[in-house]
Amino acid sequence: MGTALRPKAGPPRSYRFPEFTDERLPTGIRLVTAEVSKLPVVTLLVLIDAGSTNDPVGKEGVAALTAGLLLEGTAELSGTEISEKFERLGTSVDSGADWDSAVVKLTALSDRLDDAATLLGRILSEPAFPEREVERLKAERLAEILQLETEPRGLADEKFSEFLYSPDSRYSKPDDGSAETVSSITRADVEGFFRANYRTSSVTVILVGDISAKSARALVEKAFNGWTPGAAEGQPLIATPRTNRKCVHIVDKRDAPQSELRVGHIGLPRKVPDFFPTLVMNAVLGGLFGSRINLNLREAHGYTYGANSYYDWRRGPGPFVVSTAVQSDVTSPALREIMLEIDRIRAERISGEELSLARDYLDGVFPIRYETTAAIASALATLVVYELPADYYDTYRANIRAVSADAVLRAAQTHLHPDLLQTVVVGDAQAIRDAVADLDLGELRVHES
Amino acid sequence: MHQGSSPELRLQGSRGETKGVPTGLHGGQFTQMRIPVETFRLDNGLFVTLSEDHTAPIVAVNLWYHVGSANERAGRTGFAHLFEHMLFQGSAHVGSNEHFELIQRAGGTLNGSTWLERTNYFETVPSNELALALWLEADRMGELLPAMTQEKLDTQRDVVKNERRWSVDNQPYGTMLEKLQELVFPSTHPFQHSLIGSMEDLSAASLDDIAQFFATYYTPDNAVLSIAGDFDSTDARALIHQYFGPIPKGKGKPPLPPMKLPPVFGAPRREVVHDNVSLPRLFMAFRSPLFGSDQYYAASVASGLLGMGKGSRLHRALVRERQIAADAGAFTLDLAKASDLLVVDVTARPEISVAQLEEEVEREIDVLHRAGVSDEEVQRAKALIETDLIASLQSAGERADRLSMFATYFGQPELINEQVDRYRAVTAREVNELIAERFGENNRASLIYVPRERVESEDMLAAAAGAG
Numbered sequence: 001m002g003t004a005l006r007p008k009a010g011p012p013r014s015y016r017f018p019e020f021t022d023e024r025l026p027t028g029i030r031l032v033t034a035e036v037s038k039l040p041v042v043t044l045l046v047l048i049d050a051g052s053t054n055d056p057v058g059k060e061g062v063a064a065l066t067a068g069l070l071l072e073g074t075a076e077l078s079g080t081e082i083s084e085k086f087e088r089l090g091t092s093v094d095s096g097a098d099w100d101s102a103v104v105k106l107t108a109l110s111d112r113l114d115d116a117a118t119l120l121g122r123i124l125s126e127p128a129f130p131e132r133e134v135e136r137l138k139a140e141r142l143a144e145i146l147q148l149e150t151e152p153r154g155l156a157d158e159k160f161s162e163f164l165y166s167p168d169s170r171y172s173k174p175d176d177g178s179a180e181t182v183s184s185i186t187r188a189d190v191e192g193f194f195r196a197n198y199r200t201s202s203v204t205v206i207l208v209g210d211i212s213a214k215s216a217r218a219l220v221e222k223a224f225n226g227w228t229p230g231a232a233e234g235q236p237l238i239a240t241p242r243t244n245r246k247c248v249h250i251v252d253k254r255d256a257p258q259s260e261l262r263v264g265h266i267g268l269p270r271k272v273p274d275f276f277p278t279l280v281m282n283a284v285l286g287g288l289f290g291s292r293i294n295l296n297l298r299e300a301h302g303y304t305y306g307a308n309s310y311y312d313w314r315r316g317p318g319p320f321v322v323s324t325a326v327q328s329d330v331t332s333p334a335l336r337e338i339m340l341e342i343d344r345i346r347a348e349r350i351s352g353e354e355l356s357l358a359r360d361y362l363d364g365v366f367p368i369r370y371e372t373t374a375a376i377a378s379a380l381a382t383l384v385v386y387e388l389p390a391d392y393y394d395t396y397r398a399n400i401r402a403v404s405a406d407a408v409l410r411a412a413q414t415h416l417h418p419d420l421l422q423t424v425v426v427g428d429a430q431a432i433r434d435a436v437a438d439l440d441l442g443e444l445r446v447h448e449s
Numbered sequence: 450m451h452q453g454s455s456p457e458l459r460l461q462g463s464r465g466e467t468k469g470v471p472t473g474l475h476g477g478q479f480t481q482m483r484i485p486v487e488t489f490r491l492d493n494g495l496f497v498t499l500s501e502d503h504t505a506p507i508v509a510v511n512l513w514y515h516v517g518s519a520n521e522r523a524g525r526t527g528f529a530h531l532f533e534h535m536l537f538q539g540s541a542h543v544g545s546n547e548h549f550e551l552i553q554r555a556g557g558t559l560n561g562s563t564w565l566e567r568t569n570y571f572e573t574v575p576s577n578e579l580a581l582a583l584w585l586e587a588d589r590m591g592e593l594l595p596a597m598t599q600e601k602l603d604t605q606r607d608v609v610k611n612e613r614r615w616s617v618d619n620q621p622y623g624t625m626l627e628k629l630q631e632l633v634f635p636s637t638h639p640f641q642h643s644l645i646g647s648m649e650d651l652s653a654a655s656l657d658d659i660a661q662f663f664a665t666y667y668t669p670d671n672a673v674l675s676i677a678g679d680f681d682s683t684d685a686r687a688l689i690h691q692y693f694g695p696i697p698k699g700k701g702k703p704p705l706p707p708m709k710l711p712p713v714f715g716a717p718r719r720e721v722v723h724d725n726v727s728l729p730r731l732f733m734a735f736r737s738p739l740f741g742s743d744q745y746y747a748a749s750v751a752s753g754l755l756g757m758g759k760g761s762r763l764h765r766a767l768v769r770e771r772q773i774a775a776d777a778g779a780f781t782l783d784l785a786k787a788s789d790l791l792v793v794d795v796t797a798r799p800e801i802s803v804a805q806l807e808e809e810v811e812r813e814i815d816v817l818h819r820a821g822v823s824d825e826e827v828q829r830a831k832a833l834i835e836t837d838l839i840a841s842l843q844s845a846g847e848r849a850d851r852l853s854m855f856a857t858y859f860g861q862p863e864l865i866n867e868q869v870d871r872y873r874a875v876t877a878r879e880v881n882e883l884i885a886e887r888f889g890e891n892n893r894a895s896l897i898y899v900p901r902e903r904v905e906s907e908d909m910l911a912a913a914a915g916a917g
Contacts, residue, residue, distance in 0.1 A: 002587065002591075002691045002692045002693070002694060002695045002696075003541070003542055003584055003587050003588040003591060003592070003692055004542065006542065006581075006584065007580035007581055007583075007584045007688075008580075009555065009577050009578050009580075009581065010577035010578075010579075010580070011577060012506070012575060012577045013506035013575075013576055013577065013679065014506070015505065015506050038502075038504045038843065039482070039839060039840070039842060039843055040482070040839065041836070041839055041840050041843070079759075079769065080760065080765055080769060080770075083758060083759040083760035083764075083765075084760040084829065086760075087758045087759075087760040087829045087832065087833055088760075088825075088828060088829050088832055089832065090832030090833055090835055090836040091833075091836055092757075092758040092759065092833065107836065107840050108836060109835070109836055109839060136768075136769070136772055139772070139775075139798065140768075140775050140776075140798075142799070143728060143775035143796075143798055143799055144775070146727045146728065146799050147621065147726075147727045147728060148727075149727050150621045150725050150726050150727045150900075151620070151621050151727075152619055152620075153620075256619060257614045257618050257619050258611070258614045258615060258618075258619045288553055289549045289553060290546065290549055290550045290553055295546065298608055299545075299546055299604065299608075300604075301604075301607075302603070302604040302605070302606075302607025302608050302611070303607075303611070304608070304611050304615075305608055305609075305611045305612035305614075305615045305616075325611070325614070325615045325619070326611065327607075327610070327611055327614060356554070357550065357553065357554050360553075360554045360555070360556060361553045361554060361556055362556075363556060364554075364555055364556010364557065364574075364575050364578075365553075365556045365557065365558060366556070367505050367506055367507055367575065368507055368556070368557070368558060368573050368574075368575075370505075371505065371507065371843055371844045371845065372840070372843040372844060373840075373843065374840075
């Protein structure tokens with residue numbers, strides 16, 4: 001057959017992350033642009049330093065609600081009219097908030113960008129937050145919260161955060177708010193949050209695609225000019241753990257065919273000096289299909305459709321978590337294997353094969369990540385939000401290649417803490433409880449879901 | 450390695466063959482936007498499409514096998530998808546799990562997916578690793594069986610059963626596709642049975658089944674290979690001849706039973722599922738023109754104006770104005786045989802009863818059917834679809850997948866370049882004709898999910914009322 005001999009790789013072609021400009025406009029707004037003209041499309045992203053960690057205590061969810069309401073009405077236009085105007089230009093606008101920022105995003109054909117950007121600038125500078133729309137978006141969020149009760153994956157993620165962080169940490173509650181806090185939010189809360197947080201110095205506009213830096217500047221200066229000057233006042237983030245001992249929580253779902261598992265502890269803030277060794281360490285542990293955790297749980301044991309681990313990178317220390325769903329009767333052995341893998345990567349240096357797999361993957365996949373204008377815009381948003389250096393993407397691959405097996409071992413020993421692991425199982429408590437209790441996972445509690 | 454379809458492209462049209470202009474993908478005017486398409490066929494029947502683009506050092510390799518769950522025999526539901534998993538378990542010169550490892554080591558991404566009519570496998574790799582991706586695909590197309598063992602089959606069977614638990618059984622509304630298939634297709638129709646399969650059938654699959662399925666369907670003459678991105682056409686052709694050339698042609702596959710269906714159901718259909726969900730949700734399906742047919746584009750625009758974006762009819766009426774829905778949308782399954790389905794998908798607000806949900810959606814569809822749509826609504830939907838079509842072509846993997854799709858279904862990968870024009874040509878009159886023909890009461894199949902707890906409490910209320 002023609003495939004008896006394995007091929008060798010050819011010489012690699014060079015790749016550079018798209019060049020971009022980064023400037024502060026006279027209006028106070030920051031503008032980042034990258035000209036990428038393969039296709040006649042442009043992605044426009046407006047990033048506001050108004051994420052969920054800015055939520056006032058007791059009003060958790062107001063950042064997300066405010067972001068959602070930006071497009072639901074101005075003095076002149078109703079929400080319906082706004083949607084229709086954008087959509088007739090062939091673009092739908094998304095707006096929402098994550099932990100660190102509010103983001104408004106659209107992708108348009110380049111010949112319709114001017115109209116879309118001008119419309120967006122006008123709408124964002126004067127949202128009216130109509131009472132009816134505030135109440136509707138609240139009701140939709142409450143419906144979403146209700147859906148979570150029957151959605152094991154989302155429920156496991158949410159319970160995991162709750163059991164990880166102390167109750168006074170913003171991270172212990174859902175970023176979009178709980179039923180209690182969302183119900184308490186009023187139109188005045190939304191308006192107040194907007195006035196306090198949506199200021200010129202907190203805004204970055206990112207334009208990527210078939211547009212020059214010069215046209216982008218002219219467009220943004222013209223379209224985004226009605227913002228209140230100044231900067232928002234941030235608030236300190238509390239990210240202390242709920243407990244300093246390991247615990248296991250079973251959230252009971254009678255007759256569940258699978259157990260959703262989350263195992264982990266508080267991780268690291270995004271801008272940590274050890275970022276690259278930690279990234280490579282996690283790739284070997286659970287970040288790739290060929291990682292230890294996936295090969296063990298899926299390919300060796302057939303316990304699951306997939307298992308992985310990740311750091312949920314945020315400005316503050318987000319969770320480190322191993323995540324999988326296993327058939328109920330192997331819940332306990334699956335948890336045991338996860339614990340063994342965490343111990344093992346802390347105990348001994350990873351092999352050269354494992355190191356090269358992780359490094360070669362992270363290095364090689366780099367250009368594939370930035371094929372679309374939307375992906376490049378998100379990458380630029382990451383630079384802005386986490387205040388990474390301008391050459392971050394130009395040095396990324398060298399930084400990955402520089403990680404050694406020793407650095408991976410150090411990262412594992414420094415940043416993984418078996419004695420602090422919190423385990424959450426959403427599953428059939430009666431069926432799995434005894435077997436889980438036999439493992440050394442700390443105090444066990446069963447919760448009604 | 451998942452079941453299901455990705456939101457795919459649409460098409461049909463002329464035969465213009467463009468030869469490579471291997472630079473950027475557009476020449477200033479997007480109205481003239483064309484991606485280069487070259488095609489050829491190997492002696493063993495393998496159909497190849499090539500599309501060069503040197504803007505980034507990335508290349509996508511994509512293989513469509515013209516076999517899906519529709520080709521499964523009775524008692525072996527889920528087999529096409531289980532088989533897809535087995536294709537990642539090694540072949541004559543590739544060790545178990547080495548396929549994933551070699552591609553990831555090369556800095557590539559990969560996966561496969563199974564659908565009713567086809568199974569696809571794809572990699573995107575740095576362009577200097579094109580040979581590796583082609584070699585891996587050829588080795589498993591030519592010599593899969595030496596690597597198959599009972600142990601691997603048993604493990605993948607467990608993995609797939611867990612995939613079923615995860616994505617179907619333990620997921621709210623996760624049974625939607627299989628319930629819908631059951632509701633809308635006749636009992637012996639190839640599209641009627643579950644794609645991911647039943648636990649019993651998965652248990653019954655044997656190594657013999659693997660060998661037989663492989664010999665019948667995984668042959669070069671039943672496949673399309675597409676390459677999109679940064680490669681040299683001459684080099685790629687040489688590699689394809691070297692790796693795929695020696696694979697023998699297949700002996701032909703058994704024909705599918707007659708698939709053709711009348712354009713409408715004939716009478717309303719309805720099924721209620723009491724399930725572990727929080728909110729009532731209605732999927733209303735309509736038989737709809739085949740993917741790629743002339744009328745398809747009007748149906749796709751109808752689906753877009755009903756459910757694409759917040760300015761769509763259903764979102765505007767049910768979510769925003771009447772506030773009875775938490776969410777509303779519409780989509781087409783894009784089936785190229787039998788009958789396509791256009792599906793309206795509305796999730797109720799918590800305080801809304803199942804009866805009210807059904808009534809409101811019915812009313813909305815009745816109005817649509819009676820009064821039709823305006824030119825403005827048609828323009829809105831067309832504009833959104835056009836942007837999506839063009840933006841999606843940014844990714845080499847998407848381009849390769851669509852080339853394979855058009856080649857597999859219609860033998861014409863060049864159709865990728867005609868989609869924007871096909872959509873632009875759709876008129877309000879065509880959309881209204883489509884609506885008049887397909888949105889009547891005689892062509893509605895409603896699949897309704899009802900929260901289990903709500904049934905109990907409503908039953909209790911009824912019982913209490915009866916006792917009083």
